[in-house]
Amino acid sequence: MIRSVRRYARIYGRLVAASVRSQWQYRASFALYSASQLVATLAEFGAIWALFARFGSLPGWRLPEVAVLYGISNVAFALAEAGARGFDVFPGMVRTGDFDRLLLRPLPTAFQLAAHEVQIMRVGRLVQGSAILAWGCMGLGIEWDATRVSLVGLCVVGGACIFAGLFVLQATLAFWTIESLEVVNIVTYGGNQMAQYPLTIYRPWFRLFFTVAVPLAAINTVPMAALLSRPELSGLPAPLTWLAPCVGGPFLAACLLVWKLGERRYASTGS
Amino acid sequence: MRPYLAVLRTRCRLLLQYRAAAAAGLATQVAWGFLRLMILEAFYRAGGPAPMTLSQVSAYVWLGQAFLAMFPWNVDADVRDQVRTGSVAYELARPIDLYSLWFARALAMRTAPTLLRSVPLLTAALLLFGMPGPASAASLMWFAASMLLALLLACALTVILTASALWTISGDGASRLLAAVALSLSGNIAPLALLPDWLGRAVVLLPFSGIVDLPFRLYSGNIPPENAWLVLLHQSLWTVALVALGRGMVNRGMRRLTVMGG
Numbered sequence: 001m002i003r004s005v006r007r008y009a010r011i012y013g014r015l016v017a018a019s020v021r022s023q024w025q026y027r028a029s030f031a032l033y034s035a036s037q038l039v040a041t042l043a044e045f046g047a048i049w050a051l052f053a054r055f056g057s058l059p060g061w062r063l064p065e066v067a068v069l070y071g072i073s074n075v076a077f078a079l080a081e082a083g084a085r086g087f088d089v090f091p092g093m094v095r096t097g098d099f100d101r102l103l104l105r106p107l108p109t110a111f112q113l114a115a116h117e118v119q120i121m122r123v124g125r126l127v128q129g130s131a132i133l134a135w136g137c138m139g140l141g142i143e144w145d146a147t148r149v150s151l152v153g154l155c156v157v158g159g160a161c162i163f164a165g166l167f168v169l170q171a172t173l174a175f176w177t178i179e180s181l182e183v184v185n186i187v188t189y190g191g192n193q194m195a196q197y198p199l200t201i202y203r204p205w206f207r208l209f210f211t212v213a214v215p216l217a218a219i220n221t222v223p224m225a226a227l228l229s230r231p232e233l234s235g236l237p238a239p240l241t242w243l244a245p246c247v248g249g250p251f252l253a254a255c256l257l258v259w260k261l262g263e264r265r266y267a268s269t270g271s
Numbered sequence: 272m273r274p275y276l277a278v279l280r281t282r283c284r285l286l287l288q289y290r291a292a293a294a295a296g297l298a299t300q301v302a303w304g305f306l307r308l309m310i311l312e313a314f315y316r317a318g319g320p321a322p323m324t325l326s327q328v329s330a331y332v333w334l335g336q337a338f339l340a341m342f343p344w345n346v347d348a349d350v351r352d353q354v355r356t357g358s359v360a361y362e363l364a365r366p367i368d369l370y371s372l373w374f375a376r377a378l379a380m381r382t383a384p385t386l387l388r389s390v391p392l393l394t395a396a397l398l399l400f401g402m403p404g405p406a407s408a409a410s411l412m413w414f415a416a417s418m419l420l421a422l423l424l425a426c427a428l429t430v431i432l433t434a435s436a437l438w439t440i441s442g443d444g445a446s447r448l449l450a451a452v453a454l455s456l457s458g459n460i461a462p463l464a465l466l467p468d469w470l471g472r473a474v475v476l477l478p479f480s481g482i483v484d485l486p487f488r489l490y491s492g493n494i495p496p497e498n499a500w501l502v503l504l505h506q507s508l509w510t511v512a513l514v515a516l517g518r519g520m521v522n523r524g525m526r527r528l529t530v531m532g533g
Contacts, residue, residue: 032444043455055314186302201313
């Protein structure tokens with residue numbers, strides 16, 4: 001067990017290093033891509049800041065609190081985006097038949113796709129999200145202890161798992177449709193956009209969807225209830241609110257299970 | 272003029288084939304519209320005076336979703352590939368003006384998908400999602416006129432984005448950066464009127480507001496019809512300036528063009 005984990009980790013490291021080296025050959029392009037992502041995400045947060053400046057507050061929430069949610073969601077999304085890029089280009093592989101080659105290799109396909117072309121240009125969103133997260137955490141005005149810090153870390157990891165799971169699901173659909181489904185962007189990119197604000201501001205049907213179907217509430221209002229000591233935000237017993245982000249693990253595992261089901265159905269389209 | 276009209280017609284016909292993609296895009300844009308609207312509604316619940324009413328914001332958001340395909344957020348991929356492979360040199364052999372050709376292609380790229388998406392989306396928004404109608408007949412008329420200029424402005428920007436490929440050759444980082452800046456400052460993320468006053472006043476003067484913010488505010492009457500001429504003047508001046516800039520870029524870029532390969 002341990003040996004195989006180490007083996008996978010080594011292979012993963014090699015593949016990632018190779019893809020980073022190849023992207024590093026286009027330094028100017030990398031710099032411009034990262035800059036464009038930085039501009040786009042900065043403008044996004046600029047809009048949040050501007051709306052707070054215009055309206056004074058979002059009912060029940062202060063700017064640093066929203067900044068923490070924004071930071072968690074964006075860092076998690078950037079990590080998932082970097083790690084699950086292979087699933088993004090997967091529908092193209094199905095269409096051309098390139099996926100056959102992955103099946104021939106003695107490694108799980110999901111693993112190969114996760115290691116496929118880790119995009120370093122995602123660093124723009126990562127850096128900006130981390131900065132906003134740090135700024136928000138400092139502005140919360142709470143006593144920081146080890147459990148609170150680890151809760152924020154857990155939120156980032158749990159969120160990354162949820163977003164990665166969604167990317168996997170989106171790709172899995174291509175086993176049936178042979179094309180990429182733009183509609184799923186509603187829960188991936190839309191989910192990220194949604195989770196940048198507290199869930200409480202949305203309409204009930206919308207809140208329900210992002211609690212039950214796509215559990216992004218677990219990195220949003222629920223851990224905030226623990227972090228800010230405002231139990232009314234979640235309606236769950238306190239110990240559960242501290243552990244809520246762990247939901248990301250089972251969610252990702254379930255998505256990978258669906259992936260396996262889809263893979264069994266795969267019939268090559270290549271010529 | 273004739274060859275450019277022919278390009279426009281054939282490109283439109285080609286782009287209108289992607290109907291399934293348009294249907295999927297439609298669902299995405301509706302969901303996105305609800306999301307943006309709910310966020311802005313929440314801020315309005317805080318009370319406080321705002322330079323736009325909530326119903327004007329609703330019109331603004333739905334118009335933004337309906338005309339999303341019109342905004343200059345991407346380049347003409349075919350032209351970019353031509354530049355990368357060097358086959359753009361063939362275009363020089365044709366007895367036509369390259370800038371006008373690219374402009375005609377941009378016009379098709381910005382018009383056809385927008386037509387496919389905006390009509391059903393606006394119908395649904397007006398009938399089902401509570402989007403308010405135009406403030407008055409005069410507002411509607413000025414809005415329509417202003418949208419035509421917005422289209423030309425968006426195309427002028429699209430050609431500039433595309434022409435940037437003549438310098439960067441590989442990768443479209445530069446054009447993405449430009450597009451990110453243009454979209455952020457256009458009012459696509461939040462209505463420019465809701466920015467802090469000092470910032471909003473400065474950003475409105477830039478060309479990008481003419482694509483999104485100004486025409487949409489004409490529709491809802493947030494800019495009254497008697498001030499509409501200012502909007503049209505802003506859009507016309509910037510369109511002329513950006514067409515001149517794009518033309519200069521294309522001419523200069525083609526002069527220093529080196530085609531490699533045997």
